[in-house]
Amino acid sequence: MSSSTDRDITLIDELRALPAEAAWVEFKGNNTDPEMIGVRCSALSNAARIEGRDSAYMLWGIEDDSHAVTGTDFNPDMKKRGNQELPFWLARSLQPSIAFSFRMVEHPQGRVVLLEVPAATGAPVAFNGVPYIRIGSATPKLTDYPQRYQQLIERLQPYRWEQGMARQYVSGDEVLSLLDYSQYFRLTKQPLPDNRTGIFDKLEADRLIVRDVGERWNITNLGAILFATRLADFEAGLARKAVRVVAYAGKNRAATVTHRHDGQRGYAVGFEGLVDYLNGLLPRNEHIGTALRVVHPLFPELAIRELAANALIHQDMTVTGAGPQIELFSDRIEISNPGAPLVKPERMVDLPPRSRNEALAALMRRMGMCEEQGSGLDKVLEQVELFQLPAPLFRAEENSTQVVLYGPRGFADMTPEERVRACYFHAVLKFLSGDKMKNATLCTRLGIASKNAAQATAVINKALDAGLIRVADLDHPRAGYVPHWA
Structure with a gap:
């Protein structure tokens, strides 16, 4: 049995162990109506965000009341809406697009179809232009419940690559092998805990790992990109982020x-x-x-x-x-x-x-x-x-x-553009330190002898013409120069 199948079975059993359906979990027998699935995807995604969940789930082949596995013959890849396959039709009907996934799982007690729906991020998820919400077992329009709508807007989060998953469903031993945890404690100047629980608590607090199902862990992109023992142990896209x-x-x-x-x-x-x-x-x-x-x-x-x-x-x-x-x-x-x-x-x-x-x-x-x-x-x-x-x-x-x-290059060897750029950045540094650039300070910056101060004046005039700097006080031109945005 693959680790992904093992994880899905564990996930199904943890969802079945809930005392009842939740706003982010729904059990179905064999109701596979596409319109119903589309409405539920919108409602579950929005509800999951309000509930602080990363994903919501719909399961077929689970009895609603007892949560017993009854099995299902539903095959989402064979189901059609008109002449379109269900997943394709559903993807086009949901706005904004979300990375839902249907997975057919051979549970020891029967066949289960698991639909995982990511929580809404940038905007409420709508089905055919209408956002829905889940309240109890009902799925009304989100706009009919302004308080829930406001809750959702307040909790919507943009996608953060750092919190994506670099590796899912790994054991504690694998976490300690894949991440150089001792370096994490050294670099953050924290004492290394004398037990595994303390180590995992600290890694979790900094969102380097998050809890998965079945006492397993997920390693986040943040954890992997910063503390991977070997980036090649993760998926190729992450490994290519190496310097x-x-x-x-x-x-x-x-x-x-x-x-x-x-x-x-x-x-x-x-x-x-x-x-x-x-x-x-x-x-x-x-x-x-x-x-x-x-x-x-x-x-x-x-x-x-x-x-x-x-x-x-x-x-x-x-x-x-x-x-x-x-x-x-x-x-x-x-x-x-x-x-x-x-x-x-x-x-x-x-x-x-x-x-x-x-x-x-x-x-x-x-x-x-x-x-x-x-x-x-x-x-x-x-x-x-x-x-x-x-x-x-x-x-x-x-x-x-x-x-x-x-590398080092004297004033005579600098291009006109390099001289003007040096003048601008010098004016920026002076301004940020509460001072102003003057002809004499630019001479020092560019290594121009005081007897050749006219060279600095020429650079300042070009920077003025380019609109990069301006006279600090028009009534007192000798007061110096500041960046154009100051």
């Missing part, structure tokens, strides 16, 4: 690949190793001080760490077949992640970050893997200015976000 690092010998992708590494572990348990691996690949400059030879990295390590963490946190997990990628060239680093950014690239520094993966972001911050919310990119720009590097490039494409961090 890929590629290093080239030259300045473009036609150059020889010197290093290629695909991450094997969850983001949290593998992050320090990723950062160490990157630091080991980064070029370094040697400087001779007064007495000692000092080696400095070509790129600021703190900036690399923060940008790598950002790529993990802000990616669109629903983009299939793609994950974060870090590419090292001889003169720059490109860090990309799936999904267009939720804020405009030029406003990433000053606006509060918006993440598609709030639970993942919060847990990574709690574990100290990135800066507190809203301060990470500030630190990146501060490091870039400290190292006097060209301004980073934040680039949004249709299905990806990319950050390019450039």
Whole structure:
């Protein structure tokens, strides 16, 4: 017997053990009327959300009063509505579309058909344009019960990839094997409990696992992507979210690949190793001080760490077949992640970050893997200015976000666009610290000698023409400059 069949039998028996039907559970004998099923799908989905359930169920082959298994000859794949198969017709009749599933289960006491209906998420689920609700054994229109309607609206939740299931119906031993739980306790600075119950309670509290039927567990996408011992032990879509690092010998992708590494572990348990691996690949400059030879990295390590963490946190997990990628060239680093950014690239520094993966972001911050919310990119720009590097490039494409961090290059070797971008970000940093950009501060930022201050003036004028900065006080032009949105 497969694990999925075993789980369905256990689920059926737990539902049968309920004292009576619930708003999210309905037992049917052999009533297979398609219209009835459509109305019930809407009602059960909406009721499940109100009741705080992730799914609702309808079962055929279960006696309503005694909950005994009586068996059924209902085959949803053979049932038709007009000339359409029932599942196809039902999928077209429900709005918004929900991922319901019919499963035919050979229970030891007879054949049962199990219909699993996900709880409503973004909007009430309607059948042929009408949303229904389950009250007792009745399924009236939702709009006839405004109090229930309001309850549902308040509890509707958008789809969260993090709370999807990476692995269902696993034993406690499998949880402890699939997830590096000891690293979870170390990184969250919690003492490791001395018993399994304590371990599972903590993992459950952070929604890394959730209870399934039959004393089994489900591992959430959040738990797997952060703490998987091996991402390859989960489904292929999750494994492809691993971080890929590629290093080239030259300045473009036609150059020889010197290093290629695909991450094997969850983001949290593998992050320090990723950062160490990157630091080991980064070029370094040697400087001779007064007495000692000092080696400095070509790129600021703190900036690399923060940008790598950002790529993990802000990616669109629903983009299939793609994950974060870090590419090292001889003169720059490109860090990309799936999904267009939720804020405009030029406003990433000053606006509060918006993440598609709030639970993942919060847990990574709690574990100290990135800066507190809203301060990470500030630190990146501060490091870039400290190292006097060209301004980073934040680039949004249709299905990806990319950050390019450039290696050292003097003012004379910067492009006009790079100079204007450095001017804008310098004005942003000054404004965020309660100050204003001036010609002298931009000279320092770009490494321009004071005798050549006219070069900084020319850059400021181009930034003004581009609409990226403005004079802080029109009555006092020498007061300095601020970003255009300030």
